[in-house]
Amino acid sequence: MPDRTEIDALIDLMAKLPGLGPRSARRAVLHLIRKRALLLQPLADAMQQVASSARECLNCGNVGTAEICPICADARRANGQICVVEDVSDLWAMERSGVFKGRYHVLGGTLSALDNVGPEELRIPQLVSRIDGEAISEVILALNATVDGQTTAHYIADQLETRVELTSLAQGVPIGGELDYLDDGTITAALNARKRV
16 A cells, blocks of 8 residues: 555645546545556556657647647648637647637637736747748637637737738637537537638
């Protein structure tokens, strides 16, 4: 049996995960210990594998195991559209819907004066470079409908307005909503009804 301090350290780490507090983390760790052979060891092995192989796509910022993710590597997806999202979880939410057939660009967050996050802290310069270097005809701004998300969308629109057609998600995305929490039908409707920025 592991020393209690090691168990407490694991609980503390698990409690830092989104959606888990100290009590939920404690329950999860106790369950993992009880199911050591079935869950704990395979989970530890999988985490070790991901820790050593996961990396960001050099082109779009998606997470995978290669320098260029499968979406960017797929020539069929070079259709002239780039969908700009805040985080990888938003990219995965869009992919779950199965509607968008172009490529993505992950910003890594939103502009925030309060948190000292400017364009250089995000992947906005890389987006501008991609527009200049790839045959892009449309940029779809699929940013969360929050104040920071909309501020970021307006900034990007100012940077790209003369270079490319700009659209944004339309109906279906509620104000204050986040893509990762939306169902596939809502994402599909929002993407299909996008509007010019």
